[in-house]
Amino acid sequence: MPLSARPPGSGEPYVLSASLDNARHLSSLLRAVHFQDHATCFATVNGLKVTVEDAKCIQANAFIQAEVFQEFDVQEDSVTFRINLSVLLDCLTIFGTSALPGTPTALRMCYRGYSYPLMLFLEEGGVVTVCKINTQEPDELLDFDFCSTNVVNKVILQSEGLREAFAELDMTSEVLQITMSPDKPYFRLSTFGNAGSAHLDYPRDSDLMEAFHCNQTQTNRYKISLLKPSTKALALSCKVSIRTDAQGFLSLQYMIRNEDGQICFVEYYCCPDEDITDAEL
Amino acid sequence: MRFRAKIVDLACLNHFSRVINTIAKLAKTCALRLTVSKLYFILSDKVANGGVSMWCELCQGNFFDEFQMEGVAAEHNEIYLELVPENLSRALKTAQNAKAVKIKLTNKHCPCLRVAVELPSLSSSSRMVTHDIPVGVIPRRLWNDFREPSVPDFDVSIYLPVLKTMKSVVERMKNLSNSIVIEANLSGEMNLKIETDLVSVTTHFKDLGNPPWASEDGCQSSAQSRDLESMAEARIDIKKLLQLLAGQQVNPTKALCNIVSKRIVHFILLHEDVSLQYFIPALA
Numbered sequence: 124m125p126l127s128a129r130p131p132g133s134g135e136p137y138v139l140s141a142s143l144d145n146a147r148h149l150s151s152l153l154r155a156v157h158f159q160d161h162a163t164c165f166a167t168v169n170g171l172k173v174t175v176e177d178a179k180c181i182q183a184n185a186f187i188q189a190e191v192f193q194e195f196d197v198q199e200d201s202v203t204f205r206i207n208l209s210v211l212l213d214c215l216t217i218f219g220t221s222a223l224p225g226t227p228t229a230l231r232m233c234y235r236g237y238s239y240p241l242m243l244f245l246e247e248g249g250v251v252t253v254c255k256i257n258t259q260e261p262d263e264l265l266d267f268d269f270c271s272t273n274v275v276n277k278v279i280l281q282s283e284g285l286r287e288a289f290a291e292l293d294m295t296s297e298v299l300q301i302t303m304s305p306d307k308p309y310f311r312l313s314t315f316g317n318a319g320s321a322h323l324d325y326p327r328d329s330d331l332m333e334a335f336h337c338n339q340t341q342t343n344r345y346k347i348s349l350l351k352p353s354t355k356a357l358a359l360s361c362k363v364s365i366r367t368d369a370q371g372f373l374s375l376q377y378m379i380r381n382e383d384g385q386i387c388f389v390e391y392y393c394c395p396d397e398d399i400t401d402a403e404l
Numbered sequence: 405m406r407f408r409a410k411i412v413d414l415a416c417l418n419h420f421s422r423v424i425n426t427i428a429k430l431a432k433t434c435a436l437r438l439t440v441s442k443l444y445f446i447l448s449d450k451v452a453n454g455g456v457s458m459w460c461e462l463c464q465g466n467f468f469d470e471f472q473m474e475g476v477a478a479e480h481n482e483i484y485l486e487l488v489p490e491n492l493s494r495a496l497k498t499a500q501n502a503k504a505v506k507i508k509l510t511n512k513h514c515p516c517l518r519v520a521v522e523l524p525s526l527s528s529s530s531r532m533v534t535h536d537i538p539v540g541v542i543p544r545r546l547w548n549d550f551r552e553p554s555v556p557d558f559d560v561s562i563y564l565p566v567l568k569t570m571k572s573v574v575e576r577m578k579n580l581s582n583s584i585v586i587e588a589n590l591s592g593e594m595n596l597k598i599e600t601d602l603v604s605v606t607t608h609f610k611d612l613g614n615p616p617w618a619s620e621d622g623c624q625s626s627a628q629s630r631d632l633e634s635m636a637e638a639r640i641d642i643k644k645l646l647q648l649l650a651g652q653q654v655n656p657t658k659a660l661c662n663i664v665s666k667r668i669v670h671f672i673l674l675h676e677d678v679s680l681q682y683f684i685p686a687l688a
Contacts, residue, residue, distance in 0.1 A: 210603045213579045217605065219572035250569055252607040 139166050139202045139234040142194040145227035148381045149187060150186060150215040152207065155359055155377070155389045156183035158352035162208040163261045164241075167201045174264055175208065180394035181267050181349040183356070191385050202234065204258040206241060214254040218240075218247040234258075267392040273368040274339040276303035278310050282360045284331030284379070286321050288312060289354045292347060296321075297348045298396050299307040304340035305369060310365075314347070333362065344396045356389040371395035405483055405541070407438055407509040410470040417505055420467045421496040422653045423460070423678050428489040429651035430458055430682065434548050438473050438483040441465065445489065448549045449683075456553045467675035476544060483509070484547055486540035487517065494536035495519040503530060515539050516542060521644040530602045553681065556670055558662035559636035561617055562588040564671075565609040567659060570596075571649040578642045580605065583687055586645070587637035588663055590614050590630060593664040598642070615660050638686040648682050 149171075156162070156175045165172040170188040172367055189195040218228050231244040243254040292299065296314035303310055310325040310332075327335045352373055357363060360377035367373055375391040411417045427434065427445045434546035438446040492542035499521040500504050506520040516536040523531040542550075564570060566606045573596060579585055581598035588594040592612040598605050648671060658674040671682040 210580060213576045214603070214605060217573055217576045217607070218569065219575075248569070249611075250565070250607060250609055252573065252605060254603060254605045256603045257601070388575055 135235045137233045138198045138236040140196045141192045141232045143192050143230040146215050146230040148191055148211060151293045151359060152185045152187060152387055152389060153212055155356035157208055157212060157342055160207055160209050161205055163264060165201060165203050165298050166197050167398060168197050177349060182392045184390050186388045191387060203261045205261045206256060210256055214243050214256060217245055217252045267372055269368060269372060269374050269392060274366045275339050275369055276341055277340050277366045278332060279334035279362060279364045281331045281333060282357055282363050285363060289357050293321055296347055298344040299350055300342060300344045302342045303337045307336045341367055343367060345373055345393045346396050349393060353391045405476055406474040407483060408472050409507045411467060411470045411505045412469045416467045417499060417502060422488060424493045424496055425653060427460060428493040429647055431489060433486060433488050436485045436487055437550060440473055440481060446550045457683045461679045463677055480544060484542035486542055487537060491537045495537060498533050515541050536637040556662060556664050556668060560588045560590055561615050561660060561662045561664045563595055563613045563615060564659040564661055565612055567649060567652050567655060574646050574649055577605060578646055581679055582642060583639050584642040584645060585637055585639045586669055587635040589635045590632045636665040638663055638666055638669050640669055640684045640686060644684045
């Protein structure tokens with residue numbers, strides 16, 4: 124529900140203020156979770172978390188730690204607001220998206236709190252752009268309750284091994300099936316499309332497999348249309364951790380190194396697809 | 405009525421192709437006016453602002469090695485044709501490595517501009533690719549619709565910022581709004597602004613410089629007695645502005661705009677041998 128934006132110069136102090144020498148450190152991470160127009164921003168002294176959800180069964184979070192920013196100041200315990208992510212990305216990339224190394228766009232971000240707009244100040248080559256984006260009441264977010272003690276199976280793979288597989292996923296298949304097992308096939312991605320089934324196996328002793336902790340054979344299916352956006356996060360990342368819990372909930376955690384070598388994370392959580400009979404499994 | 409011309413120099417040919425590509429981005433259909441010394445691409449837009457909205461002028465001598473034109477009559481030694489510039493652009497695409505390009509006005513079944521491209525080939529005889537571009541002959545009684553526009557009595561004249569930056573910004577703004585406000589003052593400052601329910605974005609350009617216009621009668625024009633900080637502004641269709649910026653394939657030698665507050669924005673882009681004027685009326 125939209126709130127009317129109060130005029131910016133009304134003197135209330137900023138509850139969130141941050142500076143970034145290179146706006147791309149923020150915009151590239153946000154693009155990795157941009158599959159819906161709206162996102163919830165959550166800021167604490169530790170940094171910024173941006174959450175996007177769809178269909179009550181998929182959630183993506185982008186984490187940008189406070190250390191990535193040149194300045195990151197949060198006056199309250201936490202600051203939360205809902206914002207149009209498409210608009211935010213258009214503003215962050217106002218000077219274009221081509222990665223020219225010599226001319227980064229500098230960013231300053233300020234927020235006065237509840238009902239105020241988010242203010243962005245972007246500068247490149249002496250040209251300044253000021254953006255005022257309206258914010259809304261934050262939504263109730265899903266809690267996947269995914270903690271390490273519930274994890275049944277976990278693998279860590281080098282992203283380069285998965286990139287091609289994900290880019291070429293058979294989108295005529297309704298689901299992506301993930302099999303994880305201490306025995307063969309160890310780690311298998313399967314699709315069931317119009318042309319037939321496709322299986323891609325990663326053996327536990329593969330060079331790409333950085334860690335392999337599978338205790339139980341699990342086969343779970345996830346709606347492929349919901350997982351496809353995670354390809355963007357995969358493209359940026361160097362490593363990905365894939366975990367499932369006893370209910371078959373999936374956690375994908377992507378480790379992303381930005382242009383300055385700093386580490387940020389993006390994670391995707393997905394519910395298993397319920398519309399399948401046991402017989403098919 | 406006769407027209408035949410030939411380009412042999414590859415640099416001139418590429419230059420000419422670039423000009424046609426720019427025109428094709430700005431107009432679906434336009435008039436081509438041929439005189440002894442010049443070519444003009446003109447878009448007349450009576451409905452929107454009662455006058456010409458695009459005027460592009462080229463000196464034929466800078467492009468053509470041969471140029472022969474005989475107009476409709478001795479006292480009116482000019483030809484006006486209506487054509488689709490995209491057709492000409494496509495024909496010239498095949499001429500990227502040509503030995504020569506000949507353009508001729510023909511009337512076999514209907515009036516056409518015949519573009520004959522001579523391409524190099526491994527055998528002794530060249531390959532010829534011929535395109536027949538249908539054109540309409542514009543009768544003399546309509547020539548008044550295509551008169552050269554006069555520079556409007558503007559409030560502010562200012563040099564444009566680096567077109568690449570301006571284009572990036574306008575491209576993004578187009579995702580957020582259908583209209584854009586362009587405002588500028590006589591202190592070399594220009595702002596591009598969009599404002600909707602969701603967001604407002606303003607880009608500030610400084611130190612752009614204001615072109616010195618010598619007024620015709622020597623006394624102070626309305627622009628000169630103006631407060632230097634005061635902004636002249638116009639709200640225009642963002643797609644039209646983006647079409648103009650996106651069509652620029654080479655950086656112009658000079659780029660400026662004249663703003664008549666709330667009425668019209670007049671853009672002038674000058675290259676060495678081509679001048680382009682483009683008018684965008686203000687939205688109601």
